[in-house]
Amino acid sequence: MAAPEAVRSPAGNAANQTISQAGSAMVQFQGVQKAYQAGRPAVDNLNLSIDAGRITVFVGPSGCGKTTSLRMINRMVEPTAGTITVGGRDISTIPAHQLRRSMGYVMQSAGLLPHRTVLDNVTTVLRLNRVPRAAARARAAELLETVGLSADMGKRYPNQLSGGQQQRVGVARALAADPPILLMDEPFSAVDPVVRAELQQELLRLQRELAKTIIFVTHDIDEATLLGDKVAVFATGGRVAQYADPEEILRAPVDDFVAAFVGRDRGFRHLSFSPGASVPVHPAPSVAWDGAALMDDGAAAAGLRPEAPGADGSGWRLAVDGGGRPLGWLAPGTAGTPGTAEAGGPLVPGGSLFHAGDPLRNALDAALSSPSGLGVAVDGDGLVQGVVRAPEVLAAIEAARESRTAEGQTPEGRG
């Protein structure tokens, strides 16, 4: 869950002829307003400077003007007042279609052209820019691989893909012309949570390689704090209530609106920004399990403390497979003999896993979600490293807070 580091300067990107990267502010809103005939403006006096090569998230409740603001960047919506500059140029001086071809655009759904194959969808912008068909297709096939789709998907039509696959194609299409800017309008909100999490990680991975200027709209504060290098919280009426890095928004919401929007769990969410390395990991009380019964030889891997079957009968024991991967827990007093009356066998499913390098949030969740109260820590290969205890995680949290206070304010490091 670590925020993406800016691994390299975006200035080296193949810049589009329309927009050159200038300085660190890629997109600037200056006194931008969008008003419709009746009622309050959708966006009011927006002043925002969006960093090049970073992910900036617009988040807020529905009707707060976040999508309107995004769409003003590619002139899908024209502001009624103020100016927007991209790479230092006032966008109202750039022909709309040319401006749009210099920016990738990914939307929630139905964004793909249903009458064109996946490959031709990806080539769309290239073809609009008069790239020869063969070259465009070669580039498109390459991009499908980049977003994790096999090349033979290219021949299919969008209605033959799952929602998650369609979103991947949408991302590939947006990247096709190698635009410096990517506009993403709630791109992952129509897919199920598992696929969404995959796509989010994929986006972070891509961003580490590509370092685009990404402007991402969502109403999900978790998504915002996960993806954003910077988050702009929009309040109803088209006002930006707070514009800061996600750690700061969770730790120090600027007003009641932001605090309420960030929600009850913000204290817990904030733990995503504290490294979990300081939590002590204890050897796990464990037994080897072959899928149905105990095995004679306890796995003697590091981090495991083999316990004889029914040695004391009072504690929970972690069942691991022969390789040292966690399988589940044996409740106290369960002998673990085959054929125990419990449905599905004697193993109680484990909680979430605390992977090496995860933040405190995952450590606490592992401990809280485990039936034994012991969070299972695993290494990169999924092998058990040991267990963490909730009170000790809390102690680590407290220590992190104290060191923050001692340092005076926010720990730097996301810049």
Added chain:
Amino acid sequence: MQWFLANLPQVLALSGSHLVQAVVPLALSVVIAVPLAQLARLNKGLGAFILSAGSLLYTVPSLALFVILPGILGTKILDFANIIVALTIYAVALLVRSTLDALNSVDDGVRQSATAMGFRPLQRFLAVDLPLSVPVLFSGLRVISVSNISLVTVGALLGIPSLGFFFTDGLQRNFPTEIVVGIVGTLVLALLMDLVLVLLQRLLTPWLRTATPAPTAPTATPTTAAQPGVAA
């Protein structure tokens, strides 16, 4: 049957001219109705005017139109052009509405994403809106094609050659076989045209033929004037 075989050359010749009188207006109507429908989409006021003008024109009786047109166009009463113009007017009147429906059937999300990618308005209309409206557009076209085939026969009253000639001639000579040949011939032409349109539509919409049974546009049922019971 004997009469049919004996007069085959005449049947074929009349079928040919019948087809020309039906197909040319159909093609012309597409060329005229599609831009009109897009205009109606872009301008609500103009759209309302175009639609009511279409309905109004459609209420003019066909025979009356065939008789009036030579006066307006300066053509001879027996000129093919009269039929072509008259049927084009009817076809446009019907097609504007179904084209409007067809264009409105295109998902707005798709339209917006195309715009966001940098299609210019005309580019987008030709590359996105139009292809995607083909299914609904063709259901309209199929109705009009059948209606055209049947309307062409009215021209026979003025002496313009078509399969309708067998109706008037058979009636005058009190010879039912000839009338039946005219009806069956008209029916066959209508079915043939429908088949061609269905094939053309399949050719134009390859994405609808893919694995998932995507909801296709409502298909028009041919509403021919001919009745199957007449066959003697």
